[in-house]
Amino acid sequence: MYAPTVLTALCLLLLGLSIRLFYQGMRKNDTEKVLSRLAEGQPQLVAEKPLWVGLERAFLRAGLGRPTERLGLWLMLWAFGILLGFALGGWLGLLALIILPPLGLRLYVAWRYQRRLKRMIEQLPQLLDHTVRSLKSGRTLADAVLGGIENSTDPLKTAMGRVQRNMLLGVNLPDAVHDFAELYDQDELRMFALGLKVNHRYGGNASELLENLIKLIREREQGARQLSAMTGETRMTAWVLGLLPVLLVAYFMLTNPSYMVGMWRDPSGQNMLITATVLQVIGSLALWRMLRSI
Structure with missing residues (x-):
C-alpha cells in the first residue's frame, strides 16, 4: 500500500534534485570556477556554509578532496540504492540502505584519516x-x-x-x-x-x-x-569478544541455515535475535571506547 507512495516521493525528489543541479550548473560561469580554485587551501576564518564545514574538513583531512563537488551525484546514487533496497528487501532493505551507507562512509573516512x-x-x-x-x-x-x-x-x-x-x-x-x-x-x-x-x-x-x-x-x-x-593481549581479547558472536552466526548460517531461519520466523526467537543484535552493538561500542582510552 505504501510502496507506490514511497516510490513516487523518491522519484519526485530525484527529479527536483536533478533540475536544481542543472540550474546551478547553468548559472555557474567561468569566473566563479576560477575564483573557487584560487580560494582552495586558504585559511577559512569564517565558514560560509556551516552545514558542510564538518564534512569537507573530514574529507580534506583524509585526502579525499571536497565532497561537495559531486554531492548531487552521490545523493542520486544513494537514493537509487534506497529504491533498490526497498524493491528487493522491503522495509528492512529500505532501512538498511538508509543507515549503512552513511555509517560505512564515516568509518572509511575515519580510517583513511588515521592512516594518513x-x-x-x-x-x-x-x-x-x-x-x-x-x-x-x-x-x-x-x-x-x-x-x-x-x-x-x-x-x-x-x-x-x-x-x-x-x-x-x-x-x-x-x-x-x-x-x-x-x-x-x-x-x-x-x-x-x-x-x-x-x-x-x-x-x-x-x-x-x-x-x-x-x-x-x-x-x-x-x-x-x-x-x-604492552596492551596487545588486551586488544586481542577485545577483538575476540567482539567477533565471536558474529562468527558463530555465520557458522550456523553456513552449516544449518534452517536453524537461524526458524528462530527468525518464531516471534520469541525473533525477539531474542533482535535483543542479541542490540546487545552485540552496544558491547562492541563499549569495547571500542575502552580500547581508545588505552
Missing part, C-alpha cells in the same frame, strides 16, 4: 631534520621549512602544500603552520606550530628548538609503540 595522519607524523622528523640542516647552512626559517616540504614525500608533502599556498597568499609561516595543525588536530603538529610562533615573536635559536622537537616526537613514538606492545 600516522604516516605524516612518521615523516615529520625527517622534514624537521632537513629544516635544521638548512638553518645551519645559513637559510632563513621560512626558506628552510619550505625546502623541507619540497624534499619530503607524500602524504606529508601533499598535506603541507596547504602551508605553501597560504604563504604565497601572504600568510606568515607561524600562522600558516598553525592553520595546518588545527586542520589535522594532532599534538605533534601543534607543537611544531607553537615553536614557530614563539620563535617568530620572541626570537631565539630555531635550530635548537627544532632539534628538541625532533627528539620529543621520536620519544612519543617510541612510548606509543611500547604501550601498543
Whole structure:
C-alpha cells in the first residue's frame, strides 16, 4: 500500500534534485570556477556554509578532496540504492540502505584519516631534520621549512602544500603552520606550530628548538609503540569478544541455515535475535571506547 507512495516521493525528489543541479550548473560561469580554485587551501576564518564545514574538513583531512563537488551525484546514487533496497528487501532493505551507507562512509573516512595522519607524523622528523640542516647552512626559517616540504614525500608533502599556498597568499609561516595543525588536530603538529610562533615573536635559536622537537616526537613514538606492545593481549581479547558472536552466526548460517531461519520466523526467537543484535552493538561500542582510552 505504501510502496507506490514511497516510490513516487523518491522519484519526485530525484527529479527536483536533478533540475536544481542543472540550474546551478547553468548559472555557474567561468569566473566563479576560477575564483573557487584560487580560494582552495586558504585559511577559512569564517565558514560560509556551516552545514558542510564538518564534512569537507573530514574529507580534506583524509585526502579525499571536497565532497561537495559531486554531492548531487552521490545523493542520486544513494537514493537509487534506497529504491533498490526497498524493491528487493522491503522495509528492512529500505532501512538498511538508509543507515549503512552513511555509517560505512564515516568509518572509511575515519580510517583513511588515521592512516594518513600516522604516516605524516612518521615523516615529520625527517622534514624537521632537513629544516635544521638548512638553518645551519645559513637559510632563513621560512626558506628552510619550505625546502623541507619540497624534499619530503607524500602524504606529508601533499598535506603541507596547504602551508605553501597560504604563504604565497601572504600568510606568515607561524600562522600558516598553525592553520595546518588545527586542520589535522594532532599534538605533534601543534607543537611544531607553537615553536614557530614563539620563535617568530620572541626570537631565539630555531635550530635548537627544532632539534628538541625532533627528539620529543621520536620519544612519543617510541612510548606509543611500547604501550601498543604492552596492551596487545588486551586488544586481542577485545577483538575476540567482539567477533565471536558474529562468527558463530555465520557458522550456523553456513552449516544449518534452517536453524537461524526458524528462530527468525518464531516471534520469541525473533525477539531474542533482535535483543542479541542490540546487545552485540552496544558491547562492541563499549569495547571500542575502552580500547581508545588505552
